[in-house]
Amino acid sequence: MRVARVSRSYGAGNGAPVQALSEISLHAAADELLAVVGPSGCGKTTLLELICALQAPDAGTIECMPAALMPQRDLLLPWLSALDNAALALRIAHVPRARARARAAELFDELGLAGFEQARPHELSGGMRQRVAFVRTLLSGKRLLCLDEPFGALDAITRAEMHAWLANALRREPRTVVLVTHDVEEAVVLADRVAVLSPRPGRVVRELEIGPARPRSRTDPEVVALRERALAALGQGAGALAAGPGS
Amino acid sequence: MRHDAGAPASGRPGRDATARRRLGAVLAPVLLLIALLGAWEGYVGLGGVDTFVLPAPHEVAAAAWDNAGFLASNLKPTAEEVVLGIGLALLSGFALAVAIHLSPVLRRAVYPLAVGSQAVPIAVIAPLLVFWWGFGVLPKLVVVTLICFFPVLVTTVDGLAAVDPDELKLLRTLDASRWQAFRFAELPAALPAAISGARIALTVAVIGAYIAESQTATTGAYAGLGREINADLEALQTPRAYAAALVLFVFAIACFYTLALAERRLAPWAYRSRGEVR
Numbered sequence: 001m002r003v004a005r006v007s008r009s010y011g012a013g014n015g016a017p018v019q020a021l022s023e024i025s026l027h028a029a030a031d032e033l034l035a036v037v038g039p040s041g042c043g044k045t046t047l048l049e050l051i052c053a054l055q056a057p058d059a060g061t062i063e064c065m066p067a068a069l070m071p072q073r074d075l076l077l078p079w080l081s082a083l084d085n086a087a088l089a090l091r092i093a094h095v096p097r098a099r100a101r102a103r104a105a106e107l108f109d110e111l112g113l114a115g116f117e118q119a120r121p122h123e124l125s126g127g128m129r130q131r132v133a134f135v136r137t138l139l140s141g142k143r144l145l146c147l148d149e150p151f152g153a154l155d156a157i158t159r160a161e162m163h164a165w166l167a168n169a170l171r172r173e174p175r176t177v178v179l180v181t182h183d184v185e186e187a188v189v190l191a192d193r194v195a196v197l198s199p200r201p202g203r204v205v206r207e208l209e210i211g212p213a214r215p216r217s218r219t220d221p222e223v224v225a226l227r228e229r230a231l232a233a234l235g236q237g238a239g240a241l242a243a244g245p246g247s
Numbered sequence: 248m249r250h251d252a253g254a255p256a257s258g259r260p261g262r263d264a265t266a267r268r269r270l271g272a273v274l275a276p277v278l279l280l281i282a283l284l285g286a287w288e289g290y291v292g293l294g295g296v297d298t299f300v301l302p303a304p305h306e307v308a309a310a311a312w313d314n315a316g317f318l319a320s321n322l323k324p325t326a327e328e329v330v331l332g333i334g335l336a337l338l339s340g341f342a343l344a345v346a347i348h349l350s351p352v353l354r355r356a357v358y359p360l361a362v363g364s365q366a367v368p369i370a371v372i373a374p375l376l377v378f379w380w381g382f383g384v385l386p387k388l389v390v391v392t393l394i395c396f397f398p399v400l401v402t403t404v405d406g407l408a409a410v411d412p413d414e415l416k417l418l419r420t421l422d423a424s425r426w427q428a429f430r431f432a433e434l435p436a437a438l439p440a441a442i443s444g445a446r447i448a449l450t451v452a453v454i455g456a457y458i459a460e461s462q463t464a465t466t467g468a469y470a471g472l473g474r475e476i477n478a479d480l481e482a483l484q485t486p487r488a489y490a491a492a493l494v495l496f497v498f499a500i501a502c503f504y505t506l507a508l509a510e511r512r513l514a515p516w517a518y519r520s521r522g523e524v525r
Contacts, residue, residue, distance in 0.1 A: 052420045092418070
């Protein structure tokens with residue numbers, strides 16, 4: 001996945017257009033997990049929608065394979081069981097119902113969701129719903145997954161569980177992942193590389209290679225040090241903006 | 248020891264409260280009905296109101312008992328008009344709502360006409376309906392459908408529009424076609440909305456059947472409760488007219504709760520968030 005000097009702005013009701021992204025460049029190698037962190041409103045969601053071809057850039061180029069989006073809200077369909085929700089992409093691809101369910105059930109077994117196949121979304125906890133939503137994204141069959149703050153609405157304990165679960169899921173089902181988050185710790189624990197964005201208009205102010213082997217603990221000194229560096233870069237990005245846009 | 252003694256004692260009030268709530272659910276409507284009937288009976292008895300103007304509840308009950316077979320035979324055509332009319336209204340209202348949802352042009356063209364159609368008094372178009380279809384059940388069905396499709400149309404259009412735009416975006420990244428987005432996300436969302444519309448429509452469907460029978464009159468033996476009420480009022484058989492109205496009253500309530508149950512069966516996800524049948 002390669003994003004080169006991409007800009008995108010929106011016409012705001014009246015007055016000057018708002019620039020969400022300014023000449024942003026990013027890349028992710030095959031089966032790499034790239035985390036994108038930045039302050040609220042720095043165009044992270046716009047970036048993912050551009051990668052997923054839900055929007056077109058004003059300038060610059062995006063080269064990537066077809067991508068599937070996992071939004072922050074699980075958006076599970078209340079009239080379908082957990083299994084049928086996970087199998088939605090297969091049903092859309094005209095896979096017969098029984099085969100779609102069988103394939104989703106395999107992943108349920110593999111990823112510790114066995115026993116929840118027939119549950120309706122409202123019967124599941126927030127963490128479980130996000131797991132089902134992730135399996136749905138996996139089953140889209142796309143090599144590139146765009147995760148938009150997937151754990152943003154979860155409490156801290158559930159989020160830590162989800163980090164371990166996601167790391168395990170990606171070890172079993174490798175994919176190229178762009179993970180957008182405002183949680184620096186999440187980025188450092190999960191990613192191979194972290195790109196730090198400035199406030200709007202978003203551009204990359206720093207890229208960090210995350211060295212330590214997985215599974216990583218949040219309290220590992222190396223992880224803590226990387227987190228501090230990422231936080232410092234976030235602060236710099238905000239400072240650069242305060243000094244004057246475009247500086 | 249303290250725990251053992253305390254647990255059952257603290258468990259009981261909860262169960263009692265549930266039982267009391269359940270009893271209240273049955274008792275409240277019964278008590279209200281008794282109070283209303285008592286007030287009615289008292290007003291007629293003490294106020295000296297003529298039975299041709301307002302028969303007392305016991306006279307209505309007697310008329311209903313004496314004419315049970317006659318009323319049942321007249322209910323049959325009316326019930327047919329209401330039930331088939333609601334069914335047709337559901338189908339036509341739903342189909343039109345989907346068409347309007349999918350086509351902004353159609354929305355601008357058809358929606359104002361649909362609103363306007365509700366203002367046309369049935370008496371104006373009754374001669375045309377009779378001219379086309381005579382005095383059978385068909386013109387009456389058309390009248391009920393015409394009156395009832397509108398609430399279905401409005402609730403379904405809103406139900407379709409209420410689908411989360413992010414949901415549709417997600418379906419697009421899963422490569423869903425327009426038809427698949429409709430089939431997987433919009434159609435199931437619109438279903439409970441359409442049935443809610445039908446429940447609103449039901450309240451006017453019975454009056455609609457009455458109007459239909461009055462306007463496209465049949466003079467046969469069992470021409471429907473609406474026709475019968477008109478004939479009884481003219482013949483000063485007011486208690487029997489009231490008995491017929493009572494039958495319509497009960498019939499409407501039964502239909503309403505049948506539709507509520509159907510909604511619960513067809514769209515349990517919508518029922519769950521609402522709790523009780525309303």
